[in-house]
Amino acid sequence: MSRIVLAYSGGLDTSVLLKKLILEGNEVVAMTIDLGESDGIAGTGARAALEAVRAKALDLGAYDAVLIDARERFIGEYAFAALRANALYQDVYPLSAALSRPLIADLLVKTAHELGATVVAHGCTGKGNDQVRIELGVRALDPSLVCRAPLRESPLSRPDAIAFARERGIPIAHTAERPYSIDANLWGRSIEAGVLEDPWNAPPEDAYAWTASPAAAAPVAQEIVIAFGAGEPSVDASSGAAMVAQLNIWGGAHGIGRIDLIEDRVVGLKSREVYECPAATILIGAHRALERLVLTRDELRFKALADRRYAELIYDGLWMQPLRTALDAFNDSVAPRMTGEVRLRLFCGNATVVGLRSPHGLYRERLATYGIHDAFDHQAADGFIALQALPLEAYAASQRAPVGV
Ligand code: ARG
Numbered sequence: 001m002s003r004i005v006l007a008y009s010g011g012l013d014t015s016v017l018l019k020k021l022i023l024e025g026n027e028v029v030a031m032t033i034d035l036g037e038s039d040g041i042a043g044t045g046a047r048a049a050l051e052a053v054r055a056k057a058l059d060l061g062a063y064d065a066v067l068i069d070a071r072e073r074f075i076g077e078y079a080f081a082a083l084r085a086n087a088l089y090q091d092v093y094p095l096s097a098a099l100s101r102p103l104i105a106d107l108l109v110k111t112a113h114e115l116g117a118t119v120v121a122h123g124c125t126g127k128g129n130d131q132v133r134i135e136l137g138v139r140a141l142d143p144s145l146v147c148r149a150p151l152r153e154s155p156l157s158r159p160d161a162i163a164f165a166r167e168r169g170i171p172i173a174h175t176a177e178r179p180y181s182i183d184a185n186l187w188g189r190s191i192e193a194g195v196l197e198d199p200w201n202a203p204p205e206d207a208y209a210w211t212a213s214p215a216a217a218a219p220v221a222q223e224i225v226i227a228f229g230a231g232e233p234s235v236d237a238s239s240g241a242a243m244v245a246q247l248n249i250w251g252g253a254h255g256i257g258r259i260d261l262i263e264d265r266v267v268g269l270k271s272r273e274v275y276e277c278p279a280a281t282i283l284i285g286a287h288r289a290l291e292r293l294v295l296t297r298d299e300l301r302f303k304a305l306a307d308r309r310y311a312e313l314i315y316d317g318l319w320m321q322p323l324r325t326a327l328d329a330f331n332d333s334v335a336p337r338m339t340g341e342v343r344l345r346l347f348c349g350n351a352t353v354v355g356l357r358s359p360h361g362l363y364r365e366r367l368a369t370y371g372i373h374d375a376f377d378h379q380a381a382d383g384f385i386a387l388q389a390l391p392l393e394a395y396a397a398s399q400r401a402p403v404g405v
Contacts (some may be wrong), residue, residue, distance in 0.1 A: 003027040003063070003117040004148070005108055007134070010053030014123040015060060015170045016161050017150050021121065022061045030057030030065040031111050035074050035100055035185035039245040060170060066111060071186060071241040074103055079187045079244070079280070084231050084331040084338075085310035086288050092259050093273070094280035095314050096188030101130055102319035105137025112145055119146040126152035129266045130183075133317035140320035180207060186244045188257070188277030199272045203260055210248060211276045214255030214349025221347035222250060223354075226286045228342070231335035233283055244279045251278025254346040266316050282351040286342040289353040294337045294360045306330060 004021055008014045008030035021028045032053050038046035050067055057065035078099045087095050108120040120138055124131035126149070135147045156164075165172050179194035191207045205213060212218070226233050235243050251257055257278035263271055291300065310327050318324065340358025344351050366375040 001025045001027065002119045002146075003029065003115065004119040004121050005029045005031050005112045005115065005117045007104055007108060007120075007122045008032050008053070008057055008062075008065070009123070010056055011123075012158075012161050012165060012170075012172060013151065013156070015056070016156065016164050017121065017123050018057060018060050018062060019164075019168050019170060020150060026119075027063035028061075029111065029115055029117060030054070030062040031107065032057070032065070032067045033104060033107060034067065034069045034071055035103075036071040036241055036245060037184035037186070037189070039071070039186060039241070039248075056171070064115065068107055068111075070103060070107065074100060075186060075241045075244055078103055080232065081328055081331075082187075082310070082314060083233070083280075083283055083287055084335060085307045085327065086284050086291075087307065087311040087314055088284065089311045089315040090261060090263060092261055093263065093275060093315075094188055094277045094284060095311060096185055096275065096277055096280065097130065097183045097190050098133060098314050098317075099187055100185050101133030101317065102137045105134045106141060108134070109138055109141045109145065113142075118144075119148055121148040121150060123151055124149055125155065127265075127267060127269070129315070129317065132266050133319075136317045137320060186241055186248070187280050188275050191274040191276075192271070196272050196274055199262060203258075203274045207274055208258065208276055210252040211258055211278060212253055212255045214258070217255035217348055218253045221345050222254065223343065223345050224250065224282075226283065226342045226344065228287070228290055228338050228340055231287075231331075231338040233286070244283075247279035247282050249278075250346060251282050251351065252276070254278075254351075255349040256346060256351050257281035258349070282344065282346070285351050285353060286344060287338075289356055290338060290340050290342050290358060293356050293363055294340065294358050295334060296362065299334060303330075303334075 004026050006014065006018055006021060006028055008018060010032065018028055018030055032050060034046070034050050036046070038049065054065045054067045082095055082099055089095055089098070104122075108122075112118070112120050122131070122134050124134065131149055131152060135149070138145055138147045162172060180196070181192045183190045189210055191203070195201050196203060196207065224235060226235055232239065233243065235246065238246060257276050257280065259275040259277065261273050261275070263273045265271055291303070295303065306327055310324065313319070313321055313324050337360040339360060340356065342353055343355030345354050366373055
């Protein structure tokens with residue numbers, strides 16, 4: 001018998017796991033984390049739903065059940081660090097699920113320490129990325145903890161899970177019938193499986209819950225201003241998790257942030273993944289636009305490479321890699337200049353940047369202008385071109401008459 005902390009969502013799989021671990025004779029603590037997955041949908045009773053998840057765990061015989069509100073921490077420590085890196089895996093996916101896993105690992109370890117558990121457990125299967133991310137996080141924080149993945153030990157089919165739930169009196173929500181595998185938090189919602197497994201099939205409208213179809217989105221454009229202060233965004237004086245939830249609602253109404261990706265998983269296979277990430281899409285677009293105004297050309301060229309590497313580290317579950325903290329230090333070093341405002345127009349699936357200003361902007365109208373107050377030294381270009389051309393001319397000459405021939 002062990003005391004086990006189980007990452008518990010309240011869904012069919014983790015409810016079956018909870019029961020199975022109890023039947024093995026363990027004391028199981030169900031740990032449920034609020035990452036704001038329902039905060040982007042206007043009018044849902046998100047808090048009440050999570051309280052019900054906690055109550056369900058206790059009903060099923062959990063030794064204890066904890067509900068942790070990690071929304072501000074998730075956005076402040078994880079999502080905004082990724083925002084400073086413009087983190088997009090394979091150029092398009094804002095890493096919503098990937099960013100939450102090291103936080104889940106951290107909370108599993110903390111809860112295990114607090115409640116004297118020696119084992120932590122999660123409901124990931126053996127072919128996904130999330131098992132890797134959670135377990136690398138746990139090992140980096142406390143290698144003495146045993147990490148169990150019961151669905152990897154013995155995979156459970158959907159019908160078996162439903163049959164087990166019926167036998168053992170586990171209530172099955174109608175969501176058990178849903179055709180997709182869903183993961184959601186404030187940074188985005190991911191949709192997998194079902195008809196999406198054939199990459200030729202266009203994602204059906206019922207795959208999306210946060211975004212209107214761009215074709216049927218709000219008919220009038222909405223203009224918003226995102227203010228960055230040392231790299232931290234705010235909108236109309238709202239910041240953190242509340243601002244992200246608001247941007248999900250606004251962006252969703254305009255059909256922004258739908259992503260359809262043939263993705264390279266950590267475990268080596270390709271899979272088809274669909275996402276809707278309105279807030280992350282808007283914020284990353286705005287952040288990049290401000291960077292182009294305030295960072296030097298050399299900083300931007302280097303940062304594009306560093307940002308790509310950052311996204312790969314997060315995707316691969318290497319949040320605890322010191323390279324990630326080193327890249328954070330680089331991003332933090334430019335962040336003080338990342339102050340300014342970005343004006344965006346939300347319309348028909350796009351968040352278009354239409355205006356920029358910053359006290360640290362490097363754009364100089366008198367140098368860029370084609371008007372009469374032009375301060376640019378046109379003659380200087382002549383010498384510049386002559387010197388830039390030297391290696392090209394040497395090479396061209398060598399092609400005409402190779403040395404030694
Ligand atoms: N493929 C994404 C990732 O690895 C999302 C996985 C989330 N899980 C899900 N059941 N939809 O980051």
